[in-house]
Amino acid sequence: MLIDSTHPLPRTTVAFLVAVLSAPFLLPPRQSPLAAQQTGASPQAPAKPSTRPSRKPASQDDTESDPDTDAERIARLQQIIQEDRQRLDELRSELETLKSRTEEQSATVMQLESSYVEQEQKIEDLPQEAADENAKQLRQKLSELGEQRREAHEAFNLVIQRRKATQSQIATLEQKIELEERALNRLLGVEPEPEEPVDEPAGEEPPATPLAEPVTTPEADSTDDASAPATPAPTADEASRDAVAPRATPFDPRVQAARRKLEVKQQALDEAEQRVERLNEAVDVVAENISNEQQLLENASQEVQLARERLAELRSRLNEQTDSGASEDELAAMQQQIEETSRQLTTTIETRDSHAERVATLESQLAAVQEESDEAIEQLQEIQSEVDSASRWLRFMESPVAPHRIADWLIYRGPTILFIVLLLVVLRWLIRLIVGRSVRGLVRHSRSGRAEDREERAQTIIGVANSLTTIVILGTGLLVVLDHAGIDVTVLLGGAAALGVAVGFGxxxxxxxxxxxxxxxxxxxxxxxxxxxxxxxxxxxxxxxxxxxxxxxxxxxxxxxxxxxxxxxxxLTQGWSRAVLDIGVAYKEDVDHVMQVLQEVAQGLREDVEFRHLTVEDPEILGVEALGDSAVVIKLLIKTRPLQQWTVRRELLRRIKNRFDELGIEIPFPHRTIYHRQDLSEADAVFGTAGD
Structure with a gap:
């Protein structure tokens, strides 16, 4: 930033800008304290931003250089917080300086604006007969004031931008200190800030989501477990009227084990979500630091450009004054301004380079924090998958189709249902035996029809009777089994009654x-x-x-x-289909030869790999079907699979046509010869009349 000699830039401010964004957990020799607290690992060296002791074994050098105890991490974090607070005080002091600088630059801009307006007014009020030398001096002074006004505006804008960047850096540093204090409190085992327990008094319990519904009632589970021995066992009558999957006992160790497993997984999920949230906050802080540092870098670059332009302008003025024969005092003052501007340019270039290095360092630190955040998200997804699996397993263990519940159901219900099924099988066998012998006896005593007819009739009656008997026994047995299994059959009976009413009403x-x-x-x-x-x-x-x-x-x-x-x-497609072809050939053709050709063509289609699966039997030539008006008709048959007769017929007609063309066999078509009267007159003139 270009500052004239009346407002020199303090060297302490330039040096402070180099380290204004040096957040301790972003410095190369340190790791993010938030990341160190979350992973339980020590800070890492900048040359290895992706090294993660929790992921792979650390080397001997890493073990010697990285602290492993909580005490060392706490001491390091306290030192970082102290340094951040000192930098925060320096930033606030710098902000006060920038405020005063803003006021000074504002006054300078207003003064230059007033002088520029007055000079313009003097030029406008200058009479027409004024000397050219006087007008030339006034315009030269106006040009110098315009250049000074432009430089003052640019300097004022840079001061404002720098002030905004400093304010943003203060806010970012305050947020960073807050994150570091949270990490320190976690390491010290101190509860979070008081507003969180006030808003959520039950913050230690997991959220009441559908996934973790079983976890939200551990007190009820423990109460049930404690009261389980005092619960009376169900009687035999009560057990027989239970649902399909009766509860074995109030205390189920398998379900309780599944619940405890889900609680552990849910707790790990909460911790992983908090870790991801903290890392996201750290990423935002680092990104904000980079943005602020880039703004300062841009300001420094503009300051370098302005300083170079100012230096070139001063040197040009010095050459003009030297050529015009200015006094030694004026030349010495101009030379002093050039030296001061040159020193400011050197300092500004150093500041710009330091900002550029700082941006590169912050970007590498952002990549490291982002990598850690990505790994934390992956771990969160894995834990979420484990929680989902544990929740599904708990619901399965509590469902009626769980193996242990099915086993209990078989123990309570199985013997009775098995006895009923065996009884129905025996009853069906006895009824079929009785019905068969009774029907055969009645039919044999009948004298109508032959013995074979009577036997077939007996088999028909026995089949119908057995079918009806099976339907009745299966229907009745199904109702009995469902009733003993604990299912209410009144709904089924009500549906049957409604069906009977519908039939009765037309x-x-x-x-x-x-x-x-x-x-x-x-x-x-x-x-x-x-x-x-x-x-x-x-x-x-x-x-x-x-x-x-x-x-x-x-x-x-x-x-x-x-x-x-x-x-x-x-x-038309029951079992098989048939393609029927009527092939017409000319009367001059050898019928036997044509039939042999048709047999060869049809057999070739039968043996073709593409059409073999579409045919069922070999083709059959029935022979001459008819002697038509224009052709001898030969009938050809070939069995095909259902619905494939049209495909086979079309392909066979195509092959017959091609084969007939190759052999010169004529396929006739109906034709008619027409004689015109004029043609007959010309023929008589040439060959004579019919009488001649």
Whole structure:
């Protein structure tokens, strides 16, 4: 910054600006006290900003140079805080000096502005007949005042910027001291500042988040544990009426162990979050220091530029005065100003270089703190994952499907349910045996039909009876098992009653659709993906339900057909399909040769790797189908997989056409010869009349 001889820049201020932002935890030989308190490691050397003793084993030199005890860290942190407070006092003193400098520069600017305006007014009031020499002197003085005014404005702006940067540095240093005091209090085991306990009296407890709900009630758990021996055991009747997964006892050691594990993980998560928060604050402080230092560096660079311009101007004036024959006193005064400006330029350059070095040092320290913050975030994510896993495990242990709860359920419920299932199996076997013998006996005593017909009828009746018996036994047994398992079956019975009421009030058509649909599904008449023809509508089956079938025809139209309206079903893709080709050749061709060629072409398609999986059997040549008006028709058949007959047919037609073209076999087409009357007259003129 350019300061004239009336307002020299104190050398102590320049030296102070070099170290104004030297936050102790950012100096190269030290580590952030906040980082040291969090990691439990000693400060690190600047040459190894990424070395982390907690991550890898320290070398012997690191062990000798880094303190390992809390006492050494506390002493070092106290020394750092003391140095920061001293620097804070110096910054405040410097701010007071800058305030007075601001007032002085403001007065100088106002004085120069007033002088410049007066000089302009003198030039304007100068009469036209004034001597040129007088006007030239006034304009020269106005130019000098303008240059001084410009320099004063620039100097004033730099003082204001420097004052703002100093104020920002004071605020940053106060924040840094606050962070260091928090770190010192943690090392000393002192509680945080009093406003935190006032706002959150239960600050030691983890937040009541859904993830840590089991952790927020340790008192209730301990109360349950203490009262567990006095809790009476459930009776047999009460146990039989419990839910699906009854509680074994009020005290479950597995659940308590899962809760304790979650509490430990949650506590570690809280500590990791606090550590990340502290590191983020440290990163913000370092970044603020860098911003302030860069501002000071920019101010110093501008001061260097102004000092160089001022020095060049003074030297130019000295040369002009020397050429104009100025007195020795004037030349000596000008030379003294040049020497003073040169010294200020040297000091300002040193200040700028020191700021540049300081910016580089702060940026390296910011990288180190940022690296530590990134590692802390990674650790936080790992701990968060562990907390989530522990929370899921606790919920699983408390759920009815936990292994120990299932084991308890099997112990309490298993024998009874197993006995009921065995009883139902035996009952079903006995009923099937009785029904089978009874039906066979009745049918054998009947004299209608042959013995084979009677046996088939007996098998049909036995099958239907067995199906009905199985449905009744399974339905009844399922209700009994559900009731003994602790599930209320009244809801199921209420649903069955509602269904009966719906049927009684006229849902016969709907029930008919359901009945026909069950028959279609049971008999496997068609399924989704088949191409069928129902009630004159052909299309692809898109879906089947108990009530209706959905078809989409070739034009993309969707048809909904109720099952009660289905009388005949034509399944075009049941089991296999067939491609039918009628090949027409000219009458002049050898039919046997053509049939041999067709056999070879169809067999080649059958053996092709691309189409082998689409065909089922070898092709079949039926022979001459018809003698048409223009061609001899030969019929060719080939079995394909369902829905692939059209693909095979198109490929086979393509190959037959290409093969016929190679062999010169003619594929005729209908043609007609037309004779015009004029053509007949010309023919008579040339060849004579028909009578001749």
């Amino acid at each position: 849902a016969q058509n709907l029930m008919k659709d359901f009945f026909y649909g069950s028959m279609i599904l049971a008999e496997n008449q068609y399924r989704v993906g088949n191409v069928v023809r129902i009630a004159g509508i052909a299309g692809l089956v898109e879906s089947i339900s108990l009530r209706r079938t959905v078809l989409r025809d070739l034009e993309g139209i969707v048809h909904f057909i109720p099952h009660s309206q289905i009388t005949t079903v034509s399944n």
